[in-house]
Each structure stands twice: as C-alpha cells, then as structure tokens.
Amino acid sequence: MSTNLIGLEKSGAQALAEQLNGLLANYQVLYMNVRGFHWNVQGANFFELHAKFEEIYDQLLIKVDELAERILTLGSQPLHGFSDYLVRSAIEEAKEVHDGHLAIENILSSYQRLLRLQRQILTAASELGDEGTVSLLSDYISQQEKESWMLAAYQGRRA
Template sequence: MAQELNKELNNLVSTWSVLYTKLHNYHWYVTGSAFFTLHAKYEELYNEATLNLDEVAERILSKGGKPVATLKEHLELSYIEEATGKETTVEMVETTISDFEKIMKALNSTMELAAEVGDDRTEDLLNAMYQSIEKHAWMLKAFLGNK
C-alpha cells in the first residue's frame, strides 16, 4: 500500500510539473480585454504550482522514495495534458478549470490511500492543496460567469 501511495504521489509531482509549464504558457500568451487580470492570475497560479510540486517531491524524499524528475516522466505520468499553444483566452480558463477538477479528483484518491496507510501528514498536505485549487476553480468559473 505504501508503494502505491508513492506511485500516486509521483503522478502528482508530474501533474504539478505539467501544470506549472502550462500555466506559464497561458501567462505568456493570454490576450484580449482580460489580459491584465489573467496575466497576473496565471503568474499566481504557476507560483503556487511550483510550491506544490516541491512539497510533494520533498514528501516523497522524506518517506525514503524518489520523485520523478524528467520531463519525459512528467508527461507520461501527469493527470493533465500540456498546453497546445493554440488556446483562446476563454479556452485557457476553461482548461485550467478542467485541470483543477482532474487534480482535485487525484488529490482525493491519494488522500484516501494516505489515510489507509495511516499517513496523516501526507493527507494534510494534499488536503491543503485541494482546498486552494478548489477555491481557484470556483473563482475562474465566476470569472467566466459559470455557476
């Protein structure tokens, strides 16, 4: 079970890495009347993604595991896809919301694994990440006028 938890944590490392790059893409290429708002928001989000990436990787290391650390592995193991580079501004926001929902699902299942093995510290770490991206998803939905 602990090995399965480590595998899922590595999937999260990969996901945060892909998200970090994707959010940078959106930060650089967002256009239109919402440029200033979204340019700043995407910077906030990619800074948070890098902190989450580092926290999960360090958690793996502290438990005696080895976090995946190549782009090839990250693309193979990630729960989300990289940006296409062709997204419109609205598609960027919609995709970010969708990515956050996929990550929340992965965080939930990984928290369940952590609970099964009695690793409440990992569970707490992932719960904090869940709460943050849940709020971001809500705000982005509000930005688009979604309920």
Template sequence: MKTNILGLSVKDSEVLINELNLLLSNFQVYYQNLRGLHWNIRGKRFFDLHVKFEEFYNDSQLKIDLIAERVLTLGGTPLHTFSDYISNSKIQVGKNISKDEIAVQLVIDSLAELLAIERAILNLSGDMNDEGTNSMMSDFIAEQEKTIWMLNAWMEDSI
C-alpha cells in the same frame, strides 16, 4: 509489518510514493501550461489574466517542491524528467492558447484532474495513518476547490 523510520508501512509507502509521483508529473505539466498561458494570453482581459496565471504558476512551483520533498520523506525518489512527466500526466497539454475563456477552462479542467489524484492520495494516506501526506493533500484540495469555484464564476456570463 515492516515500517520505515516514520513508522509507516514500507509497502503502503511505496504505493503512496507512486501516487505522489503521478501527482508530481501532473503538477509539472499544469505548471508549464500556466507558464504558456501567462506568456501567450491576449485580449481585453490580458492584464488581469497575465497576473493571475503568474500567481497560479508560482503557487504550483511551491506545491511541486512540497510533493517532491514528501516523496523523499517517505523514502522514494521524485520523478524529475520531462519524459516521465509527460508519460505519467493526465492533464491536457495547452499549446498556443491565447484566448481568455479557453485558457481559464484549461486551468479548471487541470485542477479537476489534480483534485481527483489528490483525493485518491488522501484516501491512501488516511488508510495508512500518514498525517503528513494527509495534511498536505487536505490543504491542496481546499485551496483548489475554491479556485475552481472562482474560475467558474469568472466564466459565467454577467447579467
């Protein structure tokens, strides 16, 4: 088996790079959705959600950089054009969303898509003993699961 400088299978790394680029594309669409939600949110929950969406997009921006750098570490080239992002994304594009519950539901649905991709990457990276990618995916998954729980709690009608 041919290995790269990290001691990982070159063939397996290429598959993982493709999956990481898929994740990168989805994160870029998610990030841009969050920017739009931040700019366009209206209503009585404006102040809370405006700040929360900014927190989310700042966090996403950091994750995007980590994903791209992992692609580079594994010997690949991160996707970097909007056309690549759109053609590889499963996340719904949120356009002109200003209502609070619709905005939060978009975030929940987007995080669910990201989790599915991250779990697939976690399985691949685990199978090939890629602890660097494994660790990153584990961190992302734990944080996003908690965020989904909190957003679902926010969506519940209070008694």
C-alpha cells in the same frame, strides 16, 4: 512489519509515493501550461489574466516542490524528467493558447483531474496512517476548490 524512517509501513509508503509521483507529473505539466498561458495570453483581459496566471503558476511551483519533498520523506525518489511527466500525467500539454477564457477552461479541467486524483491519494494516505500526506493534500484540495469556484465565476458560470 518493516517501517520507514517516519514510522510508516514500507510497502504502503512506497505505493503511496508512486501515487504521489503521478500527482507530481500532473502538477508539472499544469505548471508549464499555466506558464505558457501567462506568456501568451492576449486580449482585453490581458493585464488581469497575465497577473492571475502568474499567481497560479507560483502556487503550482510551491506544490511541485512540496510533493517532491514528501515523496523523499516517504523514502522514495521523485520523478524529475519531463519525459516521465508527459507519460504519467493525465493533464495534457496545452500549446498555442492565447485566449484567456480557453486558458481558464483548461485550468478548471486540470483542477478537476487533480481534485479526483488527490482525493484518491488522500484516502490511501489516511488508510496508511500518513497524516503528513493527508494534511498536505487536504490543503491542496481546499485551495483548488475555492480557486475553481472563483475561476468559474470569472467565466460567468457556476462552479
């Protein structure tokens, strides 16, 4: 069995990196969506949502970088073309969203997709013995579960 630099079986690490590239694509599209929500939100809740969306996109940007670096650590190349992201992402571009509640619903639905995808990748990483990826995704899942609850509560509904 051939292993990579960090001791993981090469073909398994390559397959995992491919899944992480799909996750990276979803994060990049969501990042740009939330950036747009931040820029374009209007209405009575402008100030609080403008600040909240900035907080969210700052967190997403950190995760984008961490995912790309994890893919590199696994011995693969992260996607870095936006056209590649649009093809690979299950999260679609959100354009011309000015209503804060619609923006939050978009974020919540995007988090649901991310959570499903991350749980699948976490299982594959665990089976490979890749504790680094497991730890990273566990943190993401925990944070997004809490954020989902809080955003749903803001919308006046249960998570």
